[in-house]
Amino acid sequence: MSNNKLLEIKEISIQFGGLKAVDRFSMDLESGELAGLIGPNGAGKTTVFNLLTGVYSPQTGSIDLEGQPIHRKKTFEISRLGIARTFQNIRLFKDLSVLDNILLGQHHRTQYGIWQVVLQTPGFQREEAQKKEEALELLKIFNLEKKQSAPAGALPYGEQRKLEILRALATKPKLLLLDEPAAGMNHSETTGLMEIISMIRERFNLTILLIEHDMKFVMKICEKIHVLDHGVKIAEGIPSYIQNHAEVIKAYLGTDEELH
């Protein structure tokens, strides 16, 4: 086993009723890698994310993060161990402010207790100010600092996706899972997003796994691609290999998505 293996997924499966949504799926992620997970609609991609984050527990197999098994852990525990995610159908705290959304990403690192809040101790005030400063720093990545007091639900769709990424970053993850980050974005927004994803990977030392239907985006940004079809992994490799893989082409045949 190489030393810089961050995530090791071995033969995980989950079945909903009679449907094998994910079937003996394995995948390794090297530390610092940017990988893509693709597949036609209903292939089981989001379900893989849900298995990784403890929303479901796998019925077979194991998931190791830095050599430590996590597949029996709860969602909040896995998050604290360093896996953060965004959701395919954006799950922001819509009635809370943009800033509060980010601050909640920092919640589990809070030192102060309710007593200190009630007595408004200097320690509480210092920590709160520091949290806000950190949050603003994050907001600057996507130029959202001017909208810090707006309710998150009031942001345009593209900005909501960006805010969700920032909120995930606020948890200080090692591994970031992005579920269709470019969905609903126009061409120039997508290009901007690509640059920023590369930038945050460098800046925060991240490993990133992303699901995306925009093939140009995936082929350009990902170093390695894993392909799912009907819950089964049918291929893995570098973009040029995947684009010419017979089985992958067959899986995508008849869908309106293009591999090139």
Added chain:
Amino acid sequence: MMKSAPLISFVILALMGLMLDQFLNPYLQRTMALVLVNIILAMSLNLVNGYTGQFSLGHAGFMAIGAYTSAYLSTHWVAPAAIVPHLLFFIFYSLVSGCFAAIAGWLVGQPSLRLKGDYLAIVTLGFGEIIRVIILNSSALGGARGYFGIPGPSPISFGGLALNAFYSFYLVAILWVLTCFFVIYRTISSTHGRAFMSIREDEIAADSLGIHTTRVKVKSFVLSSFFAGVAGSLFSHCMNFIAPSTFSMLMSINVVIMVVLGGMGSMTGPILAAVIISVLPEALRPLQELTGQDYRMVIYSLILIVLMLVRPQGLLGHKEIWNFWRKTRVE
């Protein structure tokens, strides 16, 4: 917010109370005392039902625990007034009552808040009834006859001014109203309060950020139960008599109405609603004398229905009284 705001508001309210004590008749004073109790009930339930987005229907149960704890303590363990200032004892009774209710809150919340969905409503409803039935069958607590002779704080004098017993009670009550207000107000503007609201907004997302949602919900529930117990204690010293029938499901529903009517997730909304709902039946009393029949509940219900149709988000929604104030000044 200013650090000294609680102290300043206490002094202002205490001075106002001097006037209430001198110029209000005893009947209105009792109504006023109940308004204060209801304000604490509404604020504390709002923490769970409004800010945390869980649906509790058992507030009367926690209130009953507080009320009976205080009743028992104050009749069995009377203050040696010469040693410890008299009022401190009543603060102590309510503190203990709050703690008992908080422990009950922890016992009820721990298992039921683990589950997602509306289990809490069912469990708390059952809990409220169980408490009532236990008291009903406990002779030490007076059973169905009720608990008589609960003392209230005795009158104090203030710089030569002889005050009524009302003022003593009032001081203890506003101390708790302000404690409840500032504890909740400060909490919700900290990370702990934000965590409450994140559960209301999207529990799955909160989980994914490493927030221990069960523990956060239990925290909110325990804090809420504590203040319900305190309100129960104040209630018992104000009425001097309590009975199991007082703490029925209707009482819990009444508090839910205050929260919903005032605006879930507003600090001041439920306070406003608590005042309106406590005063409304009294204000409608002359009507009863006029017509010879008790139409109060009919009118009361009609007013509620109309209000909820016109403002389904409650009187203040998510806003605070001062938000409206500022807006009108700017425009």
